[in-house]
Every structure is written in structure tokens, then in C-alpha cells.
Amino acid sequence: AQTVTQSQPEMSVQEAETVTLSCTYDTSESDYYLFWYKQPPSRQMILVIRQEAYKQQNATENRFSVNFQKAAKSFSLKISDSQLGDAAMYFCAYRRGTSGSRLTFGEGTQLTVNP
């Protein structure tokens, strides 16, 4: 069974600084996807960034980027120029490559952004 581990229950960063959230996963599959979701106090699950396992290039979305280390099964999220609106719970998630497969979530990292 696939597992996703986020070892940092809480992180904090100063506004405009950079922060990295860690995630490791375990799988025997070769075709899979990894995601970072943001959950603000509104509870809405918002997709931040996605990485296809077959792509060597790390995904980027504006201020958000990932460091995908396939051999180490590591998938960290870097937030640059942190903003107050980035404060939220962040979840790392795994999904097999098959269309419609379920998501397996980590336990989350609560990010605080200090002004």
C-alpha cells in the first residue's frame, strides 16, 4: 500500500522569505502523480502544484516549486516570497497513474506566515 509522510506538523516563515515543506512517500508503482494541496481556514481543498513521476523536470507554478527526488521518494514544496495569504494547512498527496485512482494524503503541515 502507498503511504505519504509529512514529518513537519507545523512550520513558520517570515513574509517575503522562502520556506520548504517536506514530504516522503512509499510506492512500488512506476507510474504515479504527486500533488500539493492547500487548505485555508475556509476548508476548501485547493490544488497548488502537480508532478508527474515520469517527468524529470521539477514542476513550478509562479512562487511555488517542487524538488522531486524519485530515487529517494521525496517531494518537497518550496514557497518563495511568502505572502500572508499562503498561511494554510498544506497536504502532500499521491495518486497512481491510472485515471480516476484515489488520492492518498499525508497528515499535513500547518504553515504560519509572520508579518
Add this chain to the structure above:
Amino acid sequence: NAGVTQTPKFRILKIGQSMTLQCAQDMNHNYMYWYRQDPGMGLKLIYYSVGAGITDKGEVPNGYNVSRSTTEDFPLRLELAAPSQTSVYFCASSYSGTSGRNEQFFGPGTRLTVL
């Protein structure tokens, strides 16, 4: 498009009561999912459906039932509510195209408390 909608937003149940959580999507997605999120935890899959008339169990199905009579709707039934079912429930849907990168779209969640 309204996306994925869920009703109600909040509900308090007494032990032993039953209720149905409603979920609907207007994106013509074949795949639909129910997750629960316990306090401070990630989401866990309860049930999922790959199309009308087809449902299957996820990680934590005990105490729940689902049905899928139409593509749009995927209600979750709680029979004999227990305090352990106090949680936030999320419905999600995704397209079933051949691309494995199809993301899941989440509803806003239902906060359920069983006392």
C-alpha cells in the same frame, strides 16, 4: 459551472440518528469520491464510484453507504451515527479520460458533529 456542491455545510447529529450527505457535480465527471478528514489529519477515502451504478469501498467504509443512480449525484448515507464519525466530509470528482493527470475537484465540505 457550480463545480462540486455539498449540502449541508454543518450538521449536528445525536448518537444513533441517520442522515444523508448530498453531493452533486455539473462537470460530467464519471469518477466521484467521498473522503473524511479528522481533526489535524489528512483526508481518507470512504467510498468511490467510477460511474452510475458502480461503487466500491475505500479505506474507511464502515458505518457508511453510498449509491450512484446518476452521473451527477453521489450521496453518502450514515446509519446509526457514532461519535467516531465526527469529522469533515469532502466529496470530489474527476474526469475519466485516458490522461492520468486528471485532477480531482473538491466540494467545500460538510462539518458533522455526533453527540
